[in-house]
Amino acid sequence: MIKYPSGVSKTYKEKSVRPTITRKSAANRGMTFEDSINKSNEYYREKGIALILKRTTPINVVKVDYTRGAKITEAYFEKQSTTDYNGVYKGKYIDFEAKSTHHKTSFPLANIYKHQIEHLQEVIKQGGIAFFLIDFEVQNKIFLVDASFIIDAYYNGDRKSIKYETVLNEGIEIEPTFLPPIDYIKAIDKKYF
C-alpha cells in the first residue's frame, strides 16, 4: 500500500510520500528521518564529499489537458520501483533505501518490497554499493546494513523481521553528529573502503 503526504506544496517532489515520525534526538532537532538524510545529502554535495540524490516519486499520469498548457488533471502517486536514493561517492555507485521502525526488538521486513530487493541484487551484481539505513526510533539509533544481509534475511530467514541484536552486530552504527544530521558516509568508509 502506498502512503501519501499529508500536505502537498510546490516543493512536493523533494518530500517523501511516506509520513515519517519526528525524531526527537538533539542532533536532528525535530527533523524527520528522511529530512535528515536529505539535509545530509545537501551537506555532502555542498562540501564536495559525495553526490547522492533522492529519486523523484513516480506519478502515474492518466489525463492531461493540452488546452491549458499541458495541465495534468488526473494522476496518482506510485510506489518507488527501485530505492529512495542513489548517487556517486569516490567513483563508486551508491544505492540505498531508508527505513524507520518504531519496533523495539526487531526490524520488520514487511515494508520492503520484492522489486526493491531485486533492484538491490542487480546493483550488487554490477559491483555497486547497496545498503539500508535503518532508524530504530525507540533506541534512537541508526545503522547502515549491507543490502546483501537484508536480501539473505528476506529470502532465507523467517521473512518477517530481523532482530535488533542482529542489526547491532551486522550493521555499522551511525555516530551522532550535528552536521550532517546523519553522517552515513563515514559508515560507508568503514564498511566498503
Added chain:
Amino acid sequence: MIKYPSGVSKTYKEKSVRPTITRKSAANRGMTFEDSINKSNEYYREKGIALILKRTTPINVVKVDYTRGAKITEAYFEKQSTTDYNGVYKGKYIDFEAKSTHHKTSFPLANIYKHQIEHLQEVIKQGGIAFFLIDFEVQNKIFLVDASFIIDAYYNGDRKSIKYETVLNEGIEIEPTFLPPIDYIKAIDKKYF
C-alpha cells in the same frame, strides 16, 4: 521551455517528455533515439551487463484530492534538473544525457541546461563517468562524448555549438548493432576502461 508528450498512457513515466524524431536506420527500425536507449538498457539489465535506469520525469504537484484516494487533480511536467539516465557498470557510477540533433554540421548547445552542466561537473568531481550520447540524425551516426569536453565547450567555446568534425574527433562512435539497438557500453569500455 519544456516540451510535452503527444500522448499520455499508463506507462507514461517510462516515456520521454521530449518528442523525438523517428530514426530510419535499419538497426533501430523506426524506434526513437530514446526508445532505442531504453531498449538497450533493458538488454543490458536482462543480460546482467549493466544497470542503467531512466530517471522519472519530475512532476510539480499542485492539488491533491484526498477524498478520492489521493487523486492528483492539478500538476505540471517539469524539466529534469539533472540528466536522463544514471546507473552502475563495473561498480562505477554512470551518468549521461542523450541528445538528438537534425543539424548537419554541428551540435547546438542551446538545449543543454546550465543545471545539467553543473550536475555533470559534480559527477566528474566525485569520480563518476559522465557523458553525452549525441545522435546526428542527418549523418545517422551516434557518438559518446565525454561530459568534460562538452562542459569545456559550454563555458569556454562560443557557447552556441560544437562542430560535427570536432565530435567526430573527440567522440567515440557507437557502432551499429541490431541488439542492443545502441550499444553504448562498448563505447564506455573504449573510453573509460
